Amino acid sequence: MEERGFQKIVRGGLVVLPGHDEPQQADIGICGGRIAAVGTGLEAAGAEIIDAGGCLVMPGGIDVHVHFNEPNMGHWEGFPTGSAALAAGGFTAYADMPLNGLPATVDTAALALKAEAAEGRSAVDYAFWGGLVPGKLQELEPMAEAGVIGFKAFVSKPGGEGEGRFVEADDWTLYEGMRRIASFGGVLALHAENDSMTTALGDAMRREGRTGALDFAASRPPIAELEAVNRALFYAGRTGCRLHFVHISHPDSVELIHSAKKSGMDVTVETCPHYLMLTEEDMARLGAVAKCAPPLRGAESRDRLWEQLAAGKIDLVASDHSPSPFELKEAPGLSFFDGWGGISGAQSTMELLLHEGVGKRGLPAGLVARVLSQAPAARFGFAAKGGIVPGLDADLALVDMEHRYTLEKGHLQYLHPHSPYEGMEFGCRVAGTLLRGELAYSLESGVLPGGGARIRAGLGSYAGKA
Numbered sequence: 345m346e347e348r349g350f351q352k353i354v355r356g357g358l359v360v361l362p363g364h365d366e367p368q369q370a371d372i373g374i375c376g377g378r379i380a381a382v383g384t385g386l387e388a389a390g391a392e393i394i395d396a397g398g399c400l401v402m403p404g405g406i407d408v409h410v411h412f413n414e415p416n417m418g419h420w421e422g423f424p425t426g427s428a429a430l431a432a433g434g435f436t437a438y439a440d441m442p443l444n445g446l447p448a449t450v451d452t453a454a455l456a457l458k459a460e461a462a463e464g465r466s467a468v469d470y471a472f473w474g475g476l477v478p479g480k481l482q483e484l485e486p487m488a489e490a491g492v493i494g495f496k497a498f499v500s501k502p503g504g505e506g507e508g509r510f511v512e513a514d515d516w517t518l519y520e521g522m523r524r525i526a527s528f529g530g531v532l533a534l535h536a537e538n539d540s541m542t543t544a545l546g547d548a549m550r551r552e553g554r555t556g557a558l559d560f561a562a563s564r565p566p567i568a569e570l571e572a573v574n575r576a577l578f579y580a581g582r583t584g585c586r587l588h589f590v591h592i593s594h595p596d597s598v599e600l601i602h603s604a605k606k607s608g609m610d611v612t613v614e615t616c617p618h619y620l621m622l623t624e625e626d627m628a629r630l631g632a633v634a635k636c637a638p639p640l641r642g643a644e645s646r647d648r649l650w651e652q653l654a655a656g657k658i659d660l661v662a663s664d665h666s667p668s669p670f671e672l673k674e675a676p677g678l679s680f681f682d683g684w685g686g687i688s689g690a691q692s693t694m695e696l697l698l699h700e701g702v703g704k705r706g707l708p709a710g711l712v713a714r715v716l717s718q719a720p721a722a723r724f725g726f727a728a729k730g731g732i733v734p735g736l737d738a739d740l741a742l743v744d745m746e747h748r749y750t751l752e753k754g755h756l757q758y759l760h761p762h763s764p765y766e767g768m769e770f771g772c773r774v775a776g777t778l779l780r781g782e783l784a785y786s787l788e789s790g791v792l793p794g795g796g797a798r799i800r801a802g803l804g805s806y807a808g809k810a
């Protein structure tokens with residue numbers, strides 16, 4: 345038994361600790377918002393006791409891929425609602441993409457507007473991505489100095505409208521951008537789909553009047569992803585730029601990235617819950633609520649992605665939460681091709697990986713903690729987060745592994761409550777989320793808004809910087 349100055353003790357949970365596949369029975373002592381001790385039988389006079397009996401205690405998730413759309417597109421989503429969904433899903437931090445707010449976050453002025461929009465309005469901690477677009481190369485280093493965690497680029501058309509919208513990088517912008525990002529040790533995150541392939545195939549489909557969900561999937565085939573991955577790896581090899589592939593949809597792409605990593609390249613890969621949970625047949629059945637790019641693939645690809653996740657070939661899982669008003673996805677006269685592509689899923693990521701991955705496919709809980717917390721923290725410089733370790737922020741998700749429930753619209757915290765997982769029965773549920781030791785969400789009280797603070801990666805914390 346220990347006597348220490350804990351203000352709170354999370355007692356009696358099955359705690360998922362770094363380096364362990366299986367959870368351990370342990371208490372967590374918290375002081376000043378940080379984890380002070382992990383052990384059995386922790387005691388402290390006057391400490392608040394948080395009963396975690398029957399719960400799996402996970403490190404708070406870090407979702408490095410969300411689109412909360414502010415400033416100026418807050419009618420699509422917003423920092424309060426998007427972050428509330430994350431809190432309710434066991435996440436304690438996120439990184440907001442440089443699109444689809446207006447203006448896109450491609451210079452320090454736009455970054456300041458975004459920071460202003462988020463200030464005091466996020467339920468959990470947050471960081472920002474900058475964007476790499478043509479004509480703004482000189483903005484990369486200033487944005488890094490202002491604390492972005494990395495830079496996002498597209499090689500296919502990103503979609504979205506309006507002045508100041510995000511645009512794709514041509515090959516020169518991509519190459520020269522990577523050269524510059526490498527010079528200060530930053531990371532480039534890439535949406536990898538070959539634009540000429542997807543445009544030609546999409547145009548041909550439209551000409552033939554084939555505009556259904558399976559036609560959309562066929563217009564963005566695996567080769568388009570594989571080619572863009574290959575090109576970016578080539579540029580990374582020439583420039584030394586650290587590279588992260590977002591939302592990889594196909595196992596062949598994962599294999600190519602894994603080979604590059606084995607050859608010594610500094611490259612990581614992310615997939616999304618929807619590629620692990622859904623197929624193109626689901627997209628045809630569910631409609632535009634399950635539309636995304638790259639598109640959903642077949643069942644064999646989905647199962648191979650799970651095997652690659654289990655084998656450690658996929659570094660991290662992020663939601664790519666990319667919502668819009670539902671009428672922009674599905675409306676009379678709007679074809680599947682023309683509906684907004686983006687899945688609302690941020691609230692369900694941890695429950696999906698625990699329910700399907702741990703519950704059904706036998707993955708260890710430790711692996712889920714690695715891909716949702718440890719790896720994103722390590723890759724993108726969330727220095728105070730990433731695991732249940734003394735000294736780090738007391739960011740915890742308490743997950744009731746016996747709580748069966750069916751996901752309903754009313755559970756969703758999104759501004760526009762739609763999800764491809766609506767109606768799905770989950771075998772577990774997040775019961776509470778602690779952000780730096782304070783309750784950000786509980787099943788009883790709901791989300792406690794506004795507790796999040798900005799995290800700046802800063803040039804100094806880039807791993808590549810001497």
Ligand code: ZN
Binds near residue numbers: 664666
């Ligand atoms: Zn995205």
